[in-house]
Amino acid sequence: MEEQEKKGFVVRDRRKIVLDEADTEEKAREAPETGTGPERTEASRAEDRERVEPGAARSQDRGKNARPYPQVTFSTFVFSLSSSALVHLGEVPDPSTQKVEKDLPLAKQIIDTLAMLQEKTKGNLDKDEEQLLQTVLYDLRLRFVKQSGS
Template sequence: MSDKPDSPLMPEVTFSTFVLSLASSALMHLGEVPDPETGRTVRNEALARNAIDLLTMLDDKTRNGLSAEESKLMRDILYELRMKFVAHA
């Protein structure tokens, strides 16, 4: 991380921040939130599906190694994203 005063502070990298980052990407590709770089809302089903699939794979691979809080976060996020994806289909 840079010591420059104008550089943005990045959140600590944890399992939860990683999952939330992937979920934010999925929401952006579902057209639910604007792209932070352009400010535009654009829907891309293929990229949304990819982000959801990544979270699903991560859930499958880490199922027995998560804390109760991490497991709940993963279940809740996947449920919400899947429902939004289906609603837009």
């Protein structure tokens, strides 16, 4: 028992590899017995989709009451980075743990990322996007200075 614990874990690849068409025809004849035919459950098809397209099964299994993700725009991207910075500044609780924790170096990195984004997109943003980025950066920089001094 102790030897098994020392080894860790074992990964087994159970994927089927098709080498030629004869192998495929043989599998088609076996389909009703192995569960690979039309009688397969939706869950097993979802598992197959997940292997081929990560996230595909989860997005289809979310159900009718699931909240749709917001459309990704420049503004939502800026808000996302801003929210992360606020979490690391200790201004809002971490959504996953509900704990308020400070990580000022990480907050600074996010603020610097927003500043780099501002520099790289200069002249390519509309007035609203430019104003949003400028306002968010100003606010985060002020908060960072206050947090660093206390």
